[in-house]
Amino acid sequence: MISLKSTLAKLLAKRVHKKIKKWVNNPVKTQEKVFQYLVSSAAGTVFGQDHDFISINSYKDFTKRVPIRDYEDLKPYVERVVAGEEDILWKGKPIYFAKTSGTTSGSKYIPITKDSMPTHVEAARNAILLYIYETGKSKFVNGKMIFLQGSPILKEQNGIQLGRLSGIVAHYVPKYLQKNRLPSWETNCIEDWETKVDAIVEETLPENMTVISGIPSWVQMYFEKLQQKTGKQVGDIFKNFNLFIFGGVNYEPYRAKFENLIGRKVDSIELYPASEGFFAFQDRQNEKGMLLQLNSGIFYEFVKADTFFDENPNRITIKDVEVGVNYVMLISTNAGLWAYNIGDTVEFTSLKPYRVIVSGRIKHFISAFGEHVIGKEVEQAMQQAISGTKVSVSEFTVAPQINPKEGLPYHEWFVEFENEPENLSALASRIDESLQKQNSYYFDLIEGKVLQPLKINKVKKGGFQQYMKSVGKLGGQNKIPRLSNDRKIVDSFSHIN
Structure with a gap:
């Protein structure tokens, strides 16, 4: 018997697919609109005034006025936001700071605004809905889902909530999923990772788990503990587990190990989320690469990786990218990051639509x-x-x-x-x-x-x-x-x- 929740998920999936198709079919125009919205919205900010946003009429003007920056370069502005000042990088104050332990510059405070937060949530939701639209599989919405993530406990600093991105996102789980979602709030708040995974094993063992999500290396630890506890493969413990959602690292080196731990193949969806924005997600099961989110308040620029450390590297927009070239990705966002180097390198696998894979780190x-x-x-x-x-x-x-x-x-x-x-x-x-x-x-x-x-x-x-x-x-x-x-x-x- 098909449940009401399953039927509604299919209807919503159809509607979201139609909406996404509109901007997928007009990629350059979509990015131009995002660019204009960002520049006009931030013209009155300290950053906008310092870089004369008011007189930016084209992308060329923007590249002349706004240099490429990494976190260290943007830090003087971020520190003013952390201190509680308003209208520095974006209108008003951010609602959150995602604190990250950066691989290149220690702890970073990445702003998340009321304009940027919904795009993080929507992209994760849309990834699942496009999977439902493509495959017709929606039964999993009736089972339990687990998202291995950081603690949702947030601290406050000058009126801004501070925490890990995954912990912040935990506050935005839609009501219709809250009953299905594990682990419990108490378990999610455990700081020590090994203790937390042990508690997750205890909580999930008796449940009908259908979706498991997280960074592969940490999901592997969870699977191994399940196997040690029961002596069974994960696919035998959770008979209806058929969807693995992951992000953060390339899954390929883990694939054989996972199939061995699970005991069978399961569908998977790759995500490309970061504190700075939710950039892409896998939109088709049999296509290589993830759909670049062109309508999410993020304007993208690209620099060929082998020229990135030149004195004046050439910056291009999606209009001029090529398949198979290693690019450093720069972003300008409605959280107040401008021509910002997130440190990732990407390659386009397709231009119709624009799909990317993460090829590495420019500093790695x-x-x-x-x-x-x-x-x-x-x-x-x-x-x-x-x-x-x-x-x-x-x-x-x-x-x-x-x-x-x-x-x-x-x-x-x-x-x-x-x-x-x-x-x-x-x-x-x-x-x-x-x-x-x-x-x-x-x-x-x-x-x-x-x-x-x-x-x-x-x-x-x-x-x-x-x-x-x-x-x-x-x-x-x-x-x-x-x-x-x-x-x-x-x-x-x-x-x-």
């Missing part, structure tokens, strides 16, 4: 020898190397070894295996071969005997979780960088192994 790369290897390349190399084998990997990170005890320098891969390879050096050779094919600079350095092929260093089981715990970043939205241009992270593993 290895170029100790001029090779400029990025996250997407190391993930693809690992994936290709273990494809068709019994090897499975829990986690890995890569760093340069500049001063080896003997021989040429090399890239050192720190890998935690779920299923170890019989021949570690053969696996290393396959990874290295794939990396050379993808990155011509790396190929030249190996060929020219500047570098020797990569080496793998095994990390004991649970080593990455232990490392994250040791630096106070276990759980929440924290994740290990796939690669670093120094050895700060990997040097910690010598204490753990």
